[in-house]
Amino acid sequence: MSVPGPIRRHGGRDPLRAGQNRLRLPHVMLDALAFLLDKLALFFVTCAPPPERERVYRRGDxxxxxxxxxxxxxxxxxxxxxxxxxxxxxxxxxxxxxxxxxxxxxxxxxxxxxxxxxxxxxxxxxxxxxxxxxxxxxxxxxxxxxxxxxxxxxxxxxxxxxxxxxxxxxxxxxxxxxxxxxxxxxxxxSLQTEQFCQWLKSLIRDQRNAVLAGLLGLLCLACLGVSSGTALPAVFIPFTLWMAS
CATH class of the missing domain: 3.90.1720.10 (endopeptidase domain like (from Nostoc punctiforme))
Known part of the structure; x- marks a missing residue:
């Protein structure tokens, strides 16, 4: 007596296996997202020098x-x-x-x-x-x-x-x-925050950046066309930088 093979529908596809593949897809996407977040964070939080030799620290150091x-x-x-x-x-x-x-x-x-x-x-x-x-x-x-x-x-x-x-x-x-x-x-x-704010202040006060922003705005208008989404940033950002410089 021959043993019947698995029942297949929809042009020979196994519906059970297809359902398992659909359930597996979200898990694969979550794993990929976690991998990308991990690699991105490593760029910001790691540094090349290896740990130095063990030393004795005092409480409160x-x-x-x-x-x-x-x-x-x-x-x-x-x-x-x-x-x-x-x-x-x-x-x-x-x-x-x-x-x-x-x-x-x-x-x-x-x-x-x-x-x-x-x-x-x-x-x-x-x-x-x-x-x-x-x-x-x-x-x-x-x-x-x-x-x-x-x-x-x-x-x-x-x-x-x-x-x-x-x-x-x-x-x-x-x-x-x-x-x-x-x-x-x-x-x-935070000395780091103060240094960043000082750099940002010098960047804003430089009038050349306002001119550069204006040129970039005109380039965007030429490439993307004139609309509310392009005209407003193209005018507002250079104007703000110019007034703040």
């Missing part, structure tokens, strides 16, 4: 890690641990303490920047470094302190520990550098 486009800061709280503010989307979507304590991935970090959510957490020096070198900051922040004098290292560590948990985040106005300067000196300040 201010540590910094050079990244590709910025420097990440933290407060050493002892036992090989660092308190730092890091963008993290997870506190906005779950309250599971076990998941929140896990290492922040690149995708979690990048989504936290976009959602303006962060957490103040304690990680090992290795996790804080994220593959880059760790430096002891002994000069830039002390100059920023001005007349406040030498900060109390133990008080800085205690302040950092009191702030553990979810926190709002802003790339310019509430970042990791604001966190450590508040812990060390009682006043939130």
């Amino acid at each position: 201010l540590l910094e890690v050079p990244r590709t486009l910025f420097t990440h800061f933290g407060i050493y709280v002892g036992d090989g641990r660092v308190a730092h503010l890091i963008p993290d989307i997870l506190p906005a979507v779950t309250s599971d303490a076990r998941r929140l304590r896990s290492k922040v991935t690149s995708a979690r970090l990048l989504l936290g920047v976009l959602a303006k959510r962060a957490s103040v957490r304690v990680d090992s020096v290795e996790d804080f470094a994220y593959g880059a070198s760790v430096r002891l900051n002994t000069h830039a922040m002390e100059r920023a302190a001005g007349s406040r004098g030498q900060p109390d290292a133990e008080a800085a560590a205690r302040r950092a520990e009191r702030l553990l948990g979810s926190a709002p985040y802003s790339l310019l106005w509430n970042n990791c550098e604001h966190f450590v300067t508040w812990c060390r000196y009682g006043a939130a300040r």
Whole structure:
């Protein structure tokens, strides 16, 4: 007796297998999106120099890690641990303490920047470094302190520990550098933000940029045609730059 083969419909296609393929497609797309986010975040948070040899830090020391486009800061709280503010989307979507304590991935970090959510957490020096070198900051922040004098290292560590948990985040106005300067000196300040704003100010004040924006606007009108979507930016942006210069 011959055994009948699988029943096929729709021109010989297996409907069960087709349904499985349709269910698998969203998972493949999610995996691809997670992969792209991870690679994009790695560009911003990693740096070429390898970690330096192990050294002894004192509780309350201010540590910094050079990244590709910025420097990440933290407060050493002892036992090989660092308190730092890091963008993290997870506190906005779950309250599971076990998941929140896990290492922040690149995708979690990048989504936290976009959602303006962060957490103040304690990680090992290795996790804080994220593959880059760790430096002891002994000069830039002390100059920023001005007349406040030498900060109390133990008080800085205690302040950092009191702030553990979810926190709002802003790339310019509430970042990791604001966190450590508040812990060390009682006043939130970011030298990186100030340098960026100074560069942006010089860019706006340069009248040549207004002329360049005007030429680019005319080029867009010539290529894309005159419409409300092209004419308004082509006029408004150069006018704004010219008035601000």
